[in-house]
Amino acid sequence: MTEQTRKTSRWTIWLPLALFAAFVVLVLIGLFRPAGRDVASTLIGKPLPAFDLPPALPERPGLASTAFGKGQPRLLNIFASWCIPCRVEAPQLDRLKRMGVPIDAISVRDRPEDLRGFLAQNGDPFQSIGADDDGKVQLALGSSGVPETYVIDGKGTIRYQHIGEIRPEHLPLILEKLKEAGR
């Protein structure tokens, strides 16, 4: 063997160990910084899918997609009375309502009597509530859980999807997205 080949073989002997170390680093990164488990809707920037939901409460109006895209941005809140984080975001929705933000809601797999109790307990910031009993509209919107809040602009385009409850610290973000949608 010449001097040259001996040098390269000495170098390559460390290659498997280096590969293994790189693999260990990759695993550790995955362990300590796991990827988010949210499944985001891929409908951002696309028009709101057409739907027409019956009222969740008989004395209130239901919700159709035609309520959106009338020039003003609106919030579309996906919630349910059985959803505990939805209680957490109720005060924030109430504040948005008092700021003059129109909010509509879809209650998913819910019962009128439970819903009534939920609204009595947590406040009712919604202009209308549609009942999505079989969850089809939720799927059509690309929503993977409750609560979720969509910002729909004045042309009926989905501009933003907030996954999970709106906490107090998220309010500036929501207002910013509404402002962007209003431009």
Next chain:
Amino acid sequence: MRRLLALLLFALLAVPLAAQEEQSTAPYAYRQLDDPRQEDAAQALMESLRCLQCQGQSIADSDAPIAGSMRSLVRERIAAGEQPEAIRAWLIERYGDYVSYAPRVTSLTWPLFALPLVLIALAALLLRRRFTRRDGA
């Protein structure tokens, strides 16, 4: 002792509060289609769709209410004559590739499909060199 037994009995009988959970009125969440051939097609598709809530499971395996909604959607659309791949495409349009367990070749995933072929070619090359060397010796 008797009091303890009574307590244990109560614990057994207690209805968990969480049982007043969400109810799905999706008609085909837990009901099979009447036509066995259609049900087979629906089942095959459901096994290759991810439950959005319990993400390690397919919607065929999951008891999450949203999986029930997805099963019903799949079955109703199959019963209406829609092709399984069209239903998958409809879901991917909304949730991205993550919702499907059937991998697609895209600009991002093609190396995964190409790499095995490259490795096999490399192995063939190495083996050939080794064998020809032995022949020469």
